[in-house]
Amino acid sequence: MTSQLFSREVESFALWKAQISKDIRAYRLWLRRNNLFSPESDLRLYHLLETLRSDYVTIAFAGEFSRGKTELINAIFFSGFGQRILPSQAGRTTMCPTELFYDRDTRTSYLRLLPIETRLTDVTIADYRTMPGQWVEIPLMADNPAEMARVMMSITETKTVPIDDAIKLGFKPERLDVSETDPNKVEIPAWRHALVSFPHPLLQQGLCILDTPGLNALGSEPELTLSLLPQAQAVVFVLAADQGVTASDMAIWEEHVAQLKDRPNLGLYAVLNKVDTLWDELDSRKKIEKALGRVLRSTSRHLGLKESDIIPVSAKQGLLAKVREDQALLLRSQILDLEKLLSDAVLGNRRQALWQGVVQEAAAHIEDSLQVLGGRHTQIEQQAKELEQLQGQNHGQLVQMVKSAQAMQNEFRRKHLALTPSQRLMDRQAQILLDLINNDVIGSLIDRTQSRLVNAHTTVGLVRAMREFFAEIDAIVGDLSHQAELSNRMAESIYRKFESEHGLNKFEPRLLPARGFRRRLQEFIHDADELPRLMQIALTFESVSVRRFFNTTVSQITQFLQAVRRELVSWGQNVLAPLGQQLQSQRALVEQHLEQLELMQKSGATAAGRIRALQTLQRDLGGELASGRELLQSLRSPPPEAEASNVVEFARARR
Numbered sequence: 001m002t003s004q005l006f007s008r009e010v011e012s013f014a015l016w017k018a019q020i021s022k023d024i025r026a027y028r029l030w031l032r033r034n035n036l037f038s039p040e041s042d043l044r045l046y047h048l049l050e051t052l053r054s055d056y057v058t059i060a061f062a063g064e065f066s067r068g069k070t071e072l073i074n075a076i077f078f079s080g081f082g083q084r085i086l087p088s089q090a091g092r093t094t095m096c097p098t099e100l101f102y103d104r105d106t107r108t109s110y111l112r113l114l115p116i117e118t119r120l121t122d123v124t125i126a127d128y129r130t131m132p133g134q135w136v137e138i139p140l141m142a143d144n145p146a147e148m149a150r151v152m153m154s155i156t157e158t159k160t161v162p163i164d165d166a167i168k169l170g171f172k173p174e175r176l177d178v179s180e181t182d183p184n185k186v187e188i189p190a191w192r193h194a195l196v197s198f199p200h201p202l203l204q205q206g207l208c209i210l211d212t213p214g215l216n217a218l219g220s221e222p223e224l225t226l227s228l229l230p231q232a233q234a235v236v237f238v239l240a241a242d243q244g245v246t247a248s249d250m251a252i253w254e255e256h257v258a259q260l261k262d263r264p265n266l267g268l269y270a271v272l273n274k275v276d277t278l279w280d281e282l283d284s285r286k287k288i289e290k291a292l293g294r295v296l297r298s299t300s301r302h303l304g305l306k307e308s309d310i311i312p313v314s315a316k317q318g319l320l321a322k323v324r325e326d327q328a329l330l331l332r333s334q335i336l337d338l339e340k341l342l343s344d345a346v347l348g349n350r351r352q353a354l355w356q357g358v359v360q361e362a363a364a365h366i367e368d369s370l371q372v373l374g375g376r377h378t379q380i381e382q383q384a385k386e387l388e389q390l391q392g393q394n395h396g397q398l399v400q401m402v403k404s405a406q407a408m409q410n411e412f413r414r415k416h417l418a419l420t421p422s423q424r425l426m427d428r429q430a431q432i433l434l435d436l437i438n439n440d441v442i443g444s445l446i447d448r449t450q451s452r453l454v455n456a457h458t459t460v461g462l463v464r465a466m467r468e469f470f471a472e473i474d475a476i477v478g479d480l481s482h483q484a485e486l487s488n489r490m491a492e493s494i495y496r497k498f499e500s501e502h503g504l505n506k507f508e509p510r511l512l513p514a515r516g517f518r519r520r521l522q523e524f525i526h527d528a529d530e531l532p533r534l535m536q537i538a539l540t541f542e543s544v545s546v547r548r549f550f551n552t553t554v555s556q557i558t559q560f561l562q563a564v565r566r567e568l569v570s571w572g573q574n575v576l577a578p579l580g581q582q583l584q585s586q587r588a589l590v591e592q593h594l595e596q597l598e599l600m601q602k603s604g605a606t607a608a609g610r611i612r613a614l615q616t617l618q619r620d621l622g623g624e625l626a627s628g629r630e631l632l633q634s635l636r637s638p639p640p641e642a643e644a645s646n647v648v649e650f651a652r653a654r655r
Contacts, residue, residue, distance in 0.1 A: 006076065006202060009343040013057070013351065014205040020354075021052050023635045024362050027369075030631065034624055035588075036369050036581060040573045045365065048358050056101060057350045058208040059342060060229050062257055063238035064248045065214035068273040072238060072315040073100075073211055075335055076342075077202060079322035081145040086211065087156050095156050095189035097224055101208040103197035109140035111151055112195040116159075116188060119169045122547035124555050125193050125223050135195070142198040157190040170221075170548075175214075189213070192221075214252070222549040225256045226527050227556055233346040234267040235260055236338075237303070241295055241312060242277040245302040253303060259527060261304075265353045267345035269309050270299060271338060276314040311338045359635060364510065366632045368578040370625065371505050372585050377621045379589050384614040387607040398601055405594040412587035415498075419583065422494045423576050429487045430572025433512075436480045437561050445472055446554055453546060462546055466553075470525045473557060477521045480564075484514035491575050498579050507578045512571055517564060524560065528553045 028045055031037045061069040070088035078085040086098070096116075103110075112135040114128055128134050138154065141147045160179045166186050167173065179185035203209075210228055229235055237257055239249055260268050278291055292312055300307045311334065318335030320326070330336065386401060435441075452465035491509040499506055528549075596610050 006207075006339055006343055009347055010057070010202050010205050010207055013347045016351070017052050017055065017206075017354070019637075020359060020362070020635060021049055023631055024049055024052075027362070027366055027628075027631050027635075030624070030628060031369060034369075034373055036372060036585070038577060038581070040570075041365065041577060044570055044574065045362070048362055051358055052354070054104075055350070055354065056206050056208040057346055058210060058232040058234075059346055060210040060212065060232040060235045061238060062212050062229065062235060062252065063214070064246070064252055067238040067240050067249075068315045069236075069238045070211055071319065072236075072271065072273060072313070072338075073209055075315045075319035075322065075333075076339055077207075077209065078200070079319055081148075082323055083145055083149060084319070085145065085149050085152060087149075087153050095158060095213055096191040096194055097213065097221065097228070098155055098194040098196060098211040099208060099228075100196045100198075100200075100203060100211070102199055102203040106197070107199075109142040109198040110196075111138045111140055111154060112136070112197075113138070113154060113191040114193040116169060116190055116192045118192050119548070122551050124548070124552050125221070126227070126555055128193075129195075140196070140198050142200075148198070152196070155191065155194050158187045159190045160185045160187055214248070222528075222552040226524070226552050229256070230260060230263060230266070230523070230527060232266060233349045234269065234342055236342070237268070237270045238273050239270060239299065240277075241272040241275045241292070244295055245299055250302065258304070263523065265349040267342075267349060268305070269311065269341065269345070270303055270305055272296065272299060272310060272312040273315050275312045275334070276317050311341060313338050361510075363632060363635055366628060366635065368507060368581070370628050370632070371507060372578070372582045373621060373625055373628065375505050375582060376585050376589060377618065377625060379586060380614050380618050380621065383589075383593050384611055384618065387611050387614070398597065402594065402597045402601060405590060405597055408590045409587070409594055412583060412590055416580075416583050416587060419498070419576065419580055423580075426487075426491065426494070426575055427572055429483075429490060430568055433480060433483050433487065433568050434565060436476060436483065437564060441476065442473075442558070442561060445469065445476075449550070450547075453550060466528075466550060469550075470528070474518070474521065474525060477518050481514045481518040484512040484517060488512055488514060494576065495579065505582060507582070509575055509578075510571065512567070521557065521560060524553070524556050528556075 024045055028037075028042060031041070061073060063069050068088070070086045071084075074084045074086055074088055086100075096113075112132075114125070114135050118128060118134065138151055140151055160182070161169075162185055163173050166176060166188050169188065171186075171188055173186055176186040176188060179187060197203075210232065212224060212229075235257060237253060239245060243249075245253075257268070260266055272292075272295060275292060278288055278295075296307050296310055296312065299305075299310050303310075313335050314333040315335065317329055318333035321328075321330035321333055321335075389397070446469075449465055449469040452468070453462060456462045456465055488509075488511045491511065495507055495509050596613075600607065600610060
């Protein structure tokens with residue numbers, strides 16, 4: 001019994017993305033067919049297609065050791081293999097953060113393991129991803145579940161090291177098991193991070209699963225908290241129903257998870273696992289449900305979550321029920337309730353993000369092109385009407401029409417020339433924006449901060465240095481946001497000028513997300529700049545933890561600024577493109593019309609042939625306009641809502 005609910009909804013989501021990609025590719029052909037193609041706009045459309053192609057939907061599981069996170073992943077996603085794929089037996093739990101996905105670039109199955117010793121460097125995991133030689137790679141036999149499960153046991157490997165070495169690697173000895181043979185040594189994970197790629201249907205369609213170990217790993221790997229967890233569409237915080245919310249649970253929640261509550265497009269949920277430990281055949285169902293209700297209310301109070309966002313499940317019984325195809329046990333495990341909640345939230349959040357980021361931009365492109373083509377259609381209609389007024393071979397009228405067309409040609413040349421200084425103005429403004437966040441400015445700030453960290457001799461000094469860095473970055477992006485708002489007003493002013501003075505159709509320029517720049521940066525800063533976390537990191541300044549924390553933050557901010565630079569360059573090149581495209585289209589039609597009028601004047605031909613040609617062109621353009629509107633309608637069609645699961649509804653009725 002596989003997870004049909006997830007499969008159905010992920011497949012529906014994948015089909016929706018495929019349809020968007022199909023519409024964008026059709027639009028690129030439509031542009032070429034109608035002589036509206038430009039390299040700059042085509043590059044932008046290509047980037048939108050790449051966004052869809054490389055899109056992953058991520059669900060992250062967090063919580064303390066032995067809460068059943070890995071068993072939950074096995075139950076939801078991998079029951080179709082008929083056995084556990086990820087190691088979740090007692091005493092053999094996931095020892096390092098593990099990402100499960102399908103590598104679309106290599107299309108291969110593998111387990112890649114990053115040695116724990118890489119923690120002694122200040123290189124981030126993101127950077128290590130680009131260094132395949134640093135990983136230990138083991139091929140996976142995706143068609144042999146038993147062999148794949150055996151290889152996956154590598155994730156649980158540990159090694160014994162002196163306590164001082166464990167501290168240098170970022171571990172807290174009190175959270176490690178002491179060696180049975182040497183009290184001065186402790187057991188630590190052998191691996192820092194694991195990447196698992198194999199062609200599971202859900203993973204092939206873009207699902208990514210992040211399985212994290214307990215508090216010790218979260219505390220010593222800032223990338224988990226600052227990057228991987230915030231990038232997920234849903235974070236599932238796993239607790240044990242028989243233990244409630246323990247002190248270590250609260251430490252993980254408060255230090256690494258709670259701050260994600262207000263992040264847009266991210267769902268945060270808690271799972272009370274192991275509810276089967278509350279099942280007592282000697283107690284009535286009513287008494288069991290009453291006990292579970294008390295645990296739910298207590299968990300809600302401790303975590304500050306709504307009870308509807310806390311799902312009690314038995315991952316163990318859910319996995320067993322799916323493997324045995326036991327419908328009654330499946331319903332009692334309540335695993336389907338969690339699947340329904342996650343599929344709705346995760347895919348809903350990702351749909352919303354793609355709608356805002358890809359669909360709306362592509363739709364704006366199409367609307368602009370339809371405006372230009374509509375103007376061309378109107379212009380041809382007017383040309384045909386003028387020719388229809390010619391009576392026979394009225395030479396005088398024809399001469400006058402030639403002069404009028406020549407005047408219009410000169411007028412469009414003048415309009416096109418008038419756009420040049422406006423484009424120079426926007427180029428200068430884009431450069432001003434780029435100069436505010438150029439590599440030299442940001443690199444100098446990073447170097448100064450690293451020097452402060454090296455020279456800081458107290459915890460307070462370390463915290464102050466990092467907070468000064470956050471403040472300076474925020475000030476830089478604040479200036480950028482202010483200048484971006486000025487740039488937007490300049491663009492709007494140019495558009496209004498060309499509408500009023502040059503008679504162009506009304507267009508709305510593509511505006512920079514001025515306030516969004518700063519808001520996105522402040523999300524990074526908010527996650528990193530929390531006094532408890534800074535103090536905790538700073539207190540371990542004898543090790544590389546501080547540098548790793550700082551480098552992780554810098555990596556996040558650097559990637560953000562690189563994306564902003566690309567956005568600024570694209571904006572500067574394309575912000576006035578709709579005006580230029582409209583002018584070019586109208587000018588080309590006037591020149592073509594003038595050429596035909598002059599030909600008629602020389603040959604003495606009547607207007608009938610030219611009128612027929614214009615009418616044919618009108619019909620063709622009408623068809624192209626209809627085709628473009630259909631593309632726009634298809635692109636804007638809301639994604640199909642997943643069907644309600646009768647099984648889930650029945651399960652809820654049983655609760």
